[in-house]
Amino acid sequence: MVSQLTRNERQLALVILSALALCGLAMAAIGRDDLIGGHGAFILLASLGMGFVVTSGYYHAEPSDERLAHYYDDPSKVGIVLAMIWVVFGLFIGDWVAWLLVYPEMTFDGGWASFGRLRPIHTTAVIFGFGGNALIATSFHVLQRTSRARLPDQLSPWFVLLGYNLFCLLAVTGYSMGLTQSKEYAEPEWYADIWLVIVWVTYFVLYLRTLARRKEPHIYVANWYYMAFILVVAVLHIVNNLAVPVSIAHAKSYSLFSGVQDAMTQWWYGHNAVAFFLTAGFLGMMYYYLPKKAGRPIFSYRMSIISFWGITFMYMWAGSHHLHYTALPQWVQTLGVTFSVMLLVPSWASAGNALLTLNGAWHKVRDDATLRFMMVAAIFYGLSTFEGSFMAIRPVNALSHYTDWTVGHVHAGALGWVALITFGSFYSVVPWLWKRERMYSAKLVELHFWLALAGTIIYVFAMWNSGIIQGLMWRTYNDSGTLAYSFVDSLIAMRPYYIARAIGGLLFLIGAAVGFYNIWMTARGALEESPTNADRPAAVPVAARTIEAGE
Amino acid sequence: MDIDHNIAVVVAKSFGLFYLIALSIGVLVYVYWPSNGKRFDDAAKNVIHDEDAPWH
Structure with a gap:
């Protein structure tokens, strides 16, 4: 990796790492009486470790100009492997907390193993660790191909990728120590947030620099x-995390917002995190890898542009549907409902566009599990966006809110759409990146597909049942006008569904582990079995051929 | 200047509506502008072709 950097880039890398090490040292020294000190030491060690890597490769020969005739794919390769590590870890923690709801005493009497700390570790590991690394890795790949231009330098993609993973590590280690600013999906404290801003701005600038070098005049819709x-994640992250630390030596900070403004800012952030982190980026993936793998251009390029502007402008106003029946003014809630319902149009336009692209290539979908991953992802995208618009309607929300229905909805989107489109894209791009003929094992891709699909369906059905029963029990009154069921009654009724959900999650986890193994073996260059449909003559044993040659 | 609740309501209920309508019309005009058609078709087809290396 270091040998691919030019001499200037190696020097710059050392400067950045020294600055980072000094920041870590300062945090460790000033914050030695606080948990921030531990994170300072962690940053110091991480930057010293990277510094050691760069120094040991410092005197390697510089890369030749021949490199400029190729795309720069190594950051994408590392990003894919990191994404697979994060997904196995994140799903493992997710299944752990799922079992924790079945056996609540399973906390080993330790704060770190409580639901409140493990749950954000799960969400951060899967959304940011897996999703984020997958988006960074594929965006570098798609950006270069569609622009017909190489990334402008070798250092900034590594800074973005590794800097982002440092943020994810600070986040999950912080939660286990009890550090959180209590904003859902924005739990990390102020110093980690500042670091992410630096990394993210570098990412955006890198994207613009590459686009500025493009040889293809039209910017393909996936790049939009x-x-x-x-861009939007940068805006959301900065605004929602505006906070004042109690002191420079403490991890704790207080948000700039309070009361209902705080709630609205948080859910403006939260819903747009779903929109722009978990949807827009993955639609970018879909609009490139699905046509490419199917060998057919997208059904309607026009429709993809209309969906783009629809999604971009309508999602911004939908966040208030998270705050129905609260202190938030009624008209703001209604605004959220209206935009949530309208969002069905661009969402279904994208889902339909994907499925219509496959129309005429169904034989490929039948034979190729990779394409099937993407097809099922498009179906789940259509299903969960419909469900989301429906749940945003105030009277429906009265039943669904605070119940497991919401959890089911989120996982229909996160497992069915986000994870499946990512696995489909990975199985497409991994053989291309590592210059392999195909994945190590087509059978394991098939196995992964069925495990993932079965796991998602079990999970989602369990939570639908659980959520609706929960919602109904909470609103059932008896003849004397008081609630018929206590909260504990509803918990007991949930138990079978919690067991089912944990089993569904376990299947999904096993599938991801199989996928990681398959990607790892492909990267190592192994091929398991010869293709079953190989259109070539049967191999002649080497010994037989030598005898023929001797005659 | 104080942006109070009343101002936010007025802006949302007046400017907000027309700005979104204008935006929708703008996007539709761009998408269906006849001379853009070929560019869109080319863009959709071009990504399918194999590209092994950047263009120079």
């Missing part, structure tokens, strides 16, 4: 989606 993802 990726750019919306990068």
